[in-house]
Amino acid sequence: MENVIVVEQLSKSYGDLVAVKNLSLSVKPGSVFGLLGANGAGKSTTVECILGTKKPDGGSISILDLSPIHDRKTLFEKVGVQFQEAHYQESIQVGELCEVTASLYKNPTDYKNLLEQFGIADKLKAPVKELSGGQKQRLFIVLALIPNPEVVLLDELTTGLDARARRDVWQILNKLKGAGLSIFLTSHFMDEVEVLCDTICILKKGETVFYGTVSEAIKNSPYEKLEDAYLWYSDEEDNKHEDL
Amino acid sequence: MKTFNTMLKTEMKLSLRGMDMLIFAIFMPIIVLVVLGIIYGDRPAFEGASYTFLEQSFGAVVSIAISAGGVMGLPLVISDYRGKKILKRLKVTPAQPVIILLVQITIYGLYALTSLVLLYLIASVFYSFRMQGDILQFLLGWLLVLISMFSIGIMVGGLAKNIKIAGILASLLYFPMLIFSGATLPYEVMPSAMQKVADLLPLTQGIKLLKATSLGLPVENVLPSILVMLVIAGVCSFVSIRFFKWE
Incomplete structure (x- = not known):
């Protein structure tokens, strides 16, 4: 290609x-x-x-x-996508959002590894809305990478x-x-x-x-x-x- | 299936975290049932009736959870998820966005079913309630009322411009139906002029159907109610599918 x-x-x-x-x-x-x-x-x-x-x-x-x-x-x-603003449910937790996102794909990558790489593995149980700006953005990159995209x-x-x-x-x-x-x-x-x-x-x-x-x-x-x-x-x- | 199950598990957790459906769909019907039980005990519905007042009210009380989920829960969650662009986000994944709607319908269906089972148990154990009619007929009626009320909610949620408008419409539908259709305040104690107005509310017709099937009254008497439920389900489903706004 x-x-x-x-x-x-x-x-x-x-x-x-x-x-x-x-x-x-x-x-x-x-x-x-x-x-x-x-x-x-x-x-x-x-x-x-x-x-x-x-x-x-x-x-x-x-x-x-x-x-x-x-x-x-x-x-x-x-293809992984990250929109300008976050699209997530009000009270959803980091781990839940990752789990649901992974369930959308046939061969998702292990999101726990990604969270680890991006330094937010300790936030698994934290509500997404309580993350800092930088942590949120890192989470959204993780979400875009979950499908193992090209x-x-x-x-x-x-x-x-x-x-x-x-x-x-x-x-x-x-x-x-x-x-x-x-x-x-x-x-x-x-x-x-x-x-x-x-x-x-x-x-x-x-x-x-x-x-x-x-x-x-x-x-x-x-x-x-x-x-x-x-x-x-x-x-x-x-x-x-x-x-x- | 994996997507549906994971989403169902998560959305169920989110819904329980929100508490409102627990209050409106699970606790409230039980409170209404207990209050009716305290007031009427096992008195017959009227002089010489073969069933008790409480047995007569059972069909009405089980509709509370259906309408809470259908015309309050569903419109709010659908317009909220559209506003938060969760529906749109699903469009750029391999999943079908409609899956999240099916998940929500399942969740509110589960609330209604849980409410039905709890009310049946409480009424049977404490108020010597007996299902006089054919249980299968009653369940079919219950399902028809559920489909009809849910289709109203999906239509409202699917068409309302934003969550604020959806909230207003949901309140306009929910509270009058809750009070004036006989779901809480028994239809039989309303003055006849009020009953005539109540007859115009879709849920009133649904409750007539539920009462007739639970009491084992001839179904021919409630054919108009069945027709109303079918027409509402048909029209609202058609409008929802045709005009649903994903963003």
Whole structure:
């Protein structure tokens, strides 16, 4: 397989509002792909179309050569997903959430091992809602890894985490990448993107304004830092001045 | 099956942790039964009746757990899980999202069944209750009322925009039915004008069916009630399946 995720000419509108327009991207096996953009640039819509929870108006999508809509059952045995916000029952405990998640898959990995690796094995009996931000995020990565996936999609993984917790998450992701996992993530944080991503795509109002590696992104802009380059591509600086 | 069993075990634990169904579906019917027992003892339902007042009320009291689960528990849990995007999350797994609905229906069915068994035991042991009618007929009637009430709850939960609206609708359905359909306050002691209004509530018809089958009265008398239950079950199931909102 040449690419684990292939999106071609994806378009999606809500009424008159164009959320994504003619987006194409591909993710190579064992690489980390970052989808960047301001709030409302179309990141979440793209992720939802890739996952098949939203139906694209046009274009084609495949993950591991399978269709997220027609081959849902086969595909999601091999794909781990972590949504932007957590989706769990009010009073559920860590161990219960892991157990139920594992029961959804044919060949799940041992979640106790994962909890151990991620340093939250002692929280097995703790209610999920009582975990700290960093612990929760680590738990959600564990949940995404329970199916023993070939690809994981992580939506705004580190939003709301403190600096230490973010560093911990990066370390974990780099380790996973080293083990051959392909990762698709969305993010607002350029430091994170610089550390993690092999390829990035910057969206602005649903359209691709940059596609390539981090160093190419910097080289093709008048700036030296990714954050400046990103703002230049996505015109966020101009908007800010207008707001003033 | 593995998914269903694991989910059932966990969701049952979560439900028991919440306590409200224990109170509304298990304790409350028992309290109503005991109060009726204290007031009416083993007096006949009316002069010359072949059954006691309590035997007459049994069909009504067993409907309390059905309606607590059906029109209160189910709509709330469905809209809550939709709001928390638990239903949506299941869409990106190999499992069918509908499985969590089946799990919830099973849980509320188990509450209703537990309530039925407990009420039967308590009524038999303490109030010399006897099932006068055919037990199989009674159980079929019970199942029909359960399906009909649950289908209302799934429809409300499936269509309500959010948990707040689901909560309001559930209260609007549950409390009037609990009080005015004869589930708690006996239908027979209501003034006839009130009975006419009560007849409009779906649960009133369900209770008529349960009473007729538990007392061994001719089923022909409650054919309209059976029809009402069937129509409600049919219409609500159709609407739920057709318009259910997963997110």
